Amino acid sequence: MCSIDEDIYLMRCPLICFYAVEYHLPHRVARQFGLRQEFPVEPFSTSIELHKFDRQRQKKVTDFETHHRDYIDEWNQQGDLNYENDQAHTNYNFRRYLIWYSGVTRCKLKGQWTAADYAEQESSDDEDTAFDIAARHGSQIEAAPILDRVVTISLIKL
Structure with missing residues (x-):
């Protein structure tokens, strides 16, 4: 088919x-x-x-x-x-x-919504995390903290 x-x-x-x-x-x-x-x-x-x-x-x-x-x-x-x-x-x-x-091509990252390292952010079970508060207020949540961590770890491994 x-x-x-x-x-x-x-x-x-x-x-x-x-x-x-x-x-x-x-x-x-x-x-x-x-x-x-x-x-x-x-x-x-x-x-x-x-x-x-x-x-x-x-x-x-x-x-x-x-x-x-x-x-x-x-x-x-x-x-x-x-x-x-x-x-x-x-x-x-x-x-x-x-x-x-x-x-x-060019890749431009938007600014982070928080300065905290992604690995150190509180569990999403807690409803008062920076992510949850920003989402409730209608902010568009960016992946910049995750990408920043990936870049930082990649540079350390180099």
Whole structure:
């Protein structure tokens, strides 16, 4: 059952659901299909105009077939849209991809919600911990204390 219409899984195409249109881009997630993740990743415009469409602000649009005609026509070109990759995933190639990926992305941690070390925080059985108090007041709880501890331990081991 899982392999029925398998050729559709690798189509680079718009996925259309009434007012919403998003692109399926298998070249960005090739590993999920057991294929070699290529890098650098081929650029592909997902259309700024497409993301500007807001159903709340454009309530007058009710004929989505006409509104999304270009995307429907693109979907109908199924045979021309298949992502071609016949190289199987290997751990070696994936490690090389991760090295490339970490060099072209940035990670910014948000500030900690507490200065206490994560390992020294009270048990969550106690309902008056800094975490619980912040959560009750509607604060978004960050993982920074955990990540800070991981980084600190990693640096000590180096």
